[in-house]
Amino acid sequence: xxxxxxxxxxxxxxxxxxxxxxxxxxxxxxxxxxxxxxxxxxxxxxxxxxxxxxxxxxxxxxxxxxxxxxxxxxxxxxxxxxxxxxxxxxxxxxxxxxxxxxxxxxxxxxxxxxxxxxxxxxxxxxxxxxxxxxxxxxxxxxxxxxxxxxxxxxxxxxxxxxxxxxxx
Amino acid sequence: xxxxxxxxxxxxxxxxxxxxxxxxxxxxxxxxxxxxxxxxxxxxxxxxxxxxxxxxxxxxxxxxxxxxxxxxxxxxxxxxxxxxxxxxxxxxxxxxxxxxxxxxxxxxxxxxxxxxxxxxxxxxxxxxxxxxxxxxxxxxxxxxxxxxxxxxxxxxxxxxxxxxxxxxxxxxxxxxxxxxxxxxxxxxxxxxxxxxxxxxxxxxxxxxxxxxxxxxxxxxxxxxxxxxxxxxxxxxxxxxxxxxxxxxxxxxxxxxxxxxxxxxxxxxxxxxxxxxxxxxxxxxxxxxxxxxxxxxxxxxxxxxxxxxxxxxxxxxxxxxxxxxxxxxxxxxxxxxxxxxxxxxxxxxxxxxxxxxxxxxxxxxxxxxxxxxxxxxxxxxxxxxxxxxxxxxxxxxxxxxxxxxxxxxxxxxxxxxxxxxxxxxxxxxxxxxxxxxxxxxxxxxxxxxxxxxxxxxxxxxxxxxxxxxxxx
Numbered sequence: 001x002x003x004x005x006x007x008x009x010x011x012x013x014x015x016x017x018x019x020x021x022x023x024x025x026x027x028x029x030x031x032x033x034x035x036x037x038x039x040x041x042x043x044x045x046x047x048x049x050x051x052x053x054x055x056x057x058x059x060x061x062x063x064x065x066x067x068x069x070x071x072x073x074x075x076x077x078x079x080x081x082x083x084x085x086x087x088x089x090x091x092x093x094x095x096x097x098x099x100x101x102x103x104x105x106x107x108x109x110x111x112x113x114x115x116x117x118x119x120x121x122x123x124x125x126x127x128x129x130x131x132x133x134x135x136x137x138x139x140x141x142x143x144x145x146x147x148x149x150x151x152x153x154x155x156x157x158x159x160x161x162x163x164x165x166x167x168x
Numbered sequence: 169x170x171x172x173x174x175x176x177x178x179x180x181x182x183x184x185x186x187x188x189x190x191x192x193x194x195x196x197x198x199x200x201x202x203x204x205x206x207x208x209x210x211x212x213x214x215x216x217x218x219x220x221x222x223x224x225x226x227x228x229x230x231x232x233x234x235x236x237x238x239x240x241x242x243x244x245x246x247x248x249x250x251x252x253x254x255x256x257x258x259x260x261x262x263x264x265x266x267x268x269x270x271x272x273x274x275x276x277x278x279x280x281x282x283x284x285x286x287x288x289x290x291x292x293x294x295x296x297x298x299x300x301x302x303x304x305x306x307x308x309x310x311x312x313x314x315x316x317x318x319x320x321x322x323x324x325x326x327x328x329x330x331x332x333x334x335x336x337x338x339x340x341x342x343x344x345x346x347x348x349x350x351x352x353x354x355x356x357x358x359x360x361x362x363x364x365x366x367x368x369x370x371x372x373x374x375x376x377x378x379x380x381x382x383x384x385x386x387x388x389x390x391x392x393x394x395x396x397x398x399x400x401x402x403x404x405x406x407x408x409x410x411x412x413x414x415x416x417x418x419x420x421x422x423x424x425x426x427x428x429x430x431x432x433x434x435x436x437x438x439x440x441x442x443x444x445x446x447x448x449x450x451x452x453x454x455x456x457x458x459x460x461x462x463x464x465x466x467x468x469x470x471x472x473x474x475x476x477x478x479x480x481x482x483x484x485x486x487x488x489x490x491x492x493x494x495x496x497x498x499x500x501x502x503x504x505x506x507x508x509x510x511x512x513x514x515x516x517x518x519x520x521x522x523x524x525x526x527x528x529x530x531x532x533x534x535x536x537x538x539x540x541x542x543x544x545x546x547x548x549x550x551x552x553x554x555x556x557x558x559x560x561x562x563x564x565x566x567x568x569x570x571x572x573x574x575x576x577x578x579x580x581x582x583x584x585x586x587x588x589x590x591x592x593x594x595x596x597x598x599x600x601x602x603x604x605x606x607x608x609x610x611x612x613x614x615x616x617x618x619x620x621x622x623x624x625x626x627x628x629x630x631x632x633x634x635x636x637x638x639x
Binding site: 042043044045046047048049050055056059060061062063064065066067071074075077078079081083084085086123124126127158159160161162163164165 | 255256257258259260261352353354355356357358359360381383384385387388389391523526527528530536539540542543544546547548551552553554555557558559560561562563565566569
């Protein structure tokens with residue numbers, strides 16, 4: 001079930017705005033787009049004989065990122081110390097969000113939103129790394145607008161091209 | 169070709185050894201085919217047919233348990249045209265079939281079937297089958313569940329190779345109060361640009377970098393609360409060098425292994441209350457958030473860990489921030505009831521690139537919420553998605569750029585040698601003694617060194633040089 005075009009457009013605009021805030025290092029404003037009970041998950045990727053699944057959630061499993069709001073805020077605080085060397089000078093980042101596909105009804109309190117993300121990170125104007133993944137978000141309708149209640153990013157590559165300094 | 173004898177000497181080394189391609193190719197033979205390399209954990213190949221992919225240097229290998237229950241290691245290499253026969257990171261199988269021409273190998277690596285054998289080979293079929301096997305790594309040995317393998321048929325025993333690092337590995341990889349560990353499924357993989365030696369050396373000797381490189385992490389880590397009294401204190405270099413040590417081991421066969429940011433149980437000087445607090449109590453409030461089963465397990469674990477560490481007067485190895493087992497296996501371990509052990513392999517991927525693989529070890533008897541928490545704790549810090557490793561990769565990305573430029577200079581050793589000269593200050597060790605802490609008793613194996621020293625780094629490069637100069 002998909003909601004109406006109007007709702008889908010609203011969601012797309014939300015995701016573009018979110019990406020714009022992150023690309024422009026407006027991390028605190030981005031932080032306000034997360035619910036208090038948000039879970040941000042990036043599992044490690046593997047291929048296992050006997051299943052098509054590239055990761056597991058049913059058993060304890062090593063995840064690259066498995067953060068609640070408190071931990072996400074630590075990462076913001078880390079950048080704000082002005083001693084986070086991997087962000088000095090600040091990275092130039094460009095996220096491309098596409099293939100937004102929304103599941104749920106217009107009346108639903110939460111919608112599942114799939115999208116593709118490709119984030120290009122450039123350090124010192126010369127070192128370029130591209131992170132690619134497929135996102136599965138839970139967006140929750142709140143009084144002020146949409147908020148992210150959950151984000152899972154399934155990376156395309158099983159090996160990160162670099163350590164991950166940014167939010168996908 | 170680089171003169172290795174000149175390239176490492178007197179606490180200096182030629183930057184080219186971290187960037188030269190010819191030297192890198194030599195290393196594949198002289199280092200990665202002549203040492204014991206970690207390939208996996210017994211818990212990952214528990215039953216016959218269980219297999220796991222790993223790398224020895226650049227060579228992809230299949231670790232498996234054969235029908236008799238013996239652990240074997242084979243190159244993932246069909247002897248026909250070099251295709252891979254194992255297509256999954258892990259699983260269970262009775263045989264491996266190459267999808268190119270249908271050659272099938274059993275768990276002993278033997279060729280047991282061909283596609284269209286009769287049509288293609290006719291009467292020659294039986295004859296040509298002989299000797300067609302998956303190349304087998306001749307030496308496989310296990311220590312505390314850690315499986316190592318070596319291509320060198322003449323290599324010393326694994327015990328002689330590990331030597332005095334074993335008592336520390338014992339604590340780190342079995343967590344003796346816990347009833348045993350297991351490796352969680354899922355492994356982190358990442359690239360960042362550095363020669364494998366630079367990052368392996370960082371984990372054997374470089375406590376020094378922690379205060380500068382990771383200052384942003386320390387500044388926020390105190391917000392984690394009582395989970396992190398270690399990091400709250402370690403941020404102060406004066407505190408760190410007076411309250412932590414390093415240990416360097418030279419195994420009987422000559423390989424250097426070492427650990428750093430090591431804390432000592434039984435240190436009661438002001439400012440060290442955290443040890444005992446951290447080990448015994450850190451995390452009960454966290455266990456409460458994980459549910460009743462976690463709290464029960466936690467309280468029971470505290471009894472066992474208290475018994476293990478014993479009466480507070482006895483000096484004992486407690487936790488460590490870093491360890492390297494030559495050439496490229498590293499571990500991080502905090503003695504606390506909650507939490508996981510980080511096990512990292514720095515796989516070489518060219519002269520200025522490595523691929524890191526990280527596994528998490530947890531207490532196998534812990535309830536699931538505790539295991540899940542353990543991997544979260546590793547992930548937020550010493551992992552490619554976490555807040556510690558990102559600042560390391562920044563250092564190496566920049567220096568890789570410089571190191572490649574060093575290749576342009578005929579004599580980079582004279583112009584811009586790199587330094588591993590820091591001696592370490594022995595008076596810090598004396599302070600332990602003055603406080604009544606018997607470091608010999610706490611660390612009966614290996615040589616205790618002061619915090620922040622580069623003797624372990626010199627030992628790493630000197631042994632590397634030794635191996636590279638053998639014919």
